[in-house]
Amino acid sequence: MNELTTDFSILLPALIAGCLVAISHVPLGQQVLSRGIVFIDLAIAQVAALGVIIANRFELPIEGWGAQAAAAAAALAGALLLTWTERKRPEVQEALIGILFVLASTAQILLLANDPHGGENLKDLLAGQILWVSNAQLIRAAVLTAVFALVWFTWREHIGRIGFYVLFAFVVTSSVQLVGVYLVFTTLIVPAVATYRHAPGRQLLYGYLLAIGSYVVGLGVSLVTDLPSSPVIVWAMGVLGLIVHLTGRNGAVARAPH
């Protein structure tokens, strides 16, 4: 009994982190999918990591707030660049995002060519593991999520293209550090794909239920099987997402007449 309680308390911070990430990523993911820029989160995460490494090259402190500021500044620059390219070359925006991803990733390799040890530490700064989440991280994420929710659900019509990319950059830079890049991508894209054939008014609700349900199921399965938590959650969301997607066709047909 005691052992079981201990185990639940291990998963609680991870579950809270998952819910916080879901709150922002499910609505952002629907936007990302409709704009056809699915890999933007991977590109932004790489640009943020590049920012930290560049800051370190200039001997700026990389601990704590220094790294956060560098990551956020780089992500912001990446976001502004993507806003500009979406205006100038909308027809190839997704391809440009892909190019930004490989350029940012390989720039890190070149900058770190003689510095693998420091490099590993720096990259770890931006690669979270959901079970390691600390209380301080949860508080920061909660504040950011509250700001996001306020902006998104009150002024979304007014923030425009720049507002979207800026908001996206800040949210993803934080969430990648919280839960890692696989879970960020999954939480962003899977609920959006799973629900897009459902009635528009229900997509957000179903997306939230799917994302949070997957974190609960995934963490539970990870606890029972003792497999690494992040990949198990990704698979839980993949499987549950497929089920939600398949029920969507019927739902849409049934609701079509009115």
Add this chain to the structure above:
Amino acid sequence: MKFIRLTALLLVGAASLPANAALKVLATTPDWGALTQELGGDKVNVYVATTALQDVHRVEAKPSLVARARSADLVVATGAELEVGWLPVLIQESGNANIQKGARGYFEAASALRLLEVPSQVDRAMGDIHPDGNPHVQLDPHNILAVAHALTTRLAQLDPGQAAYYAARAKDFDTRWDAATKTWEAKAAPLRGAQVVIMHRDQVYLCHWLGLVEVASIEPKPGVPPTAAYLGTLVGKLTTTPPKLILLNAYNDPKAASWLSERIHTPAVTLPFSVGGSPEAKDLFGLFDDTINKLLAAFK
């Protein structure tokens, strides 16, 4: 892969049988797990955080690892920054006062050893350098013995009621290990002075112990992948003076070593590196038996 799982299961399984009195131990590598088991017998319950085929610099977070960090009485780590990427965070987030750095329940093998390759100055341009010295210490049996002595003292401090038990087991291990070390050294005598190419700096203690001479390493600086120019120079240099062996570890990607092996016509031998790194390396004795046997077989 299966035997790794099996070894881990055996270690954990054998240790989880005894009653609640057993000390809960979190060992960072299979070698320290095996050593703690040798010394602690059924008075310890050992959990091993990594397998031999894993790079111990990095670890995936599993629920059981976090659970063990919370309940552990003792952490047995290598130290010298080997586990710096994950252990400090794990210990801090565990909220377990017993295992914080400096507490009695935190043990570093490096504290009992004199490390090789302690840099006189640390410069990031030198590559993956550990400022406290090279932490891959387990492939010298004299190191294992020194750590065993320090660990026995620590076990007795944590569990004074069983001090006599630990002392008796340590004495027994000491005798068997000493005899085995002499056998290994006798068997490996022909290897002394042999020129070898190493992969990374993690075979340094093995070379030091057996008197192998490192003429080159495939990674130009520790942790830095070789460049085209470097590989060209390496092949040129080694073709004129071919070494006897290329050494790599079970967890290394064999690509670079087999590439070089083909070009300079020198056998590449994969060593287990850690307990569980080969089917024969079931425990610490098996690890050294197998390492020596593989070296001798390839040396012929």
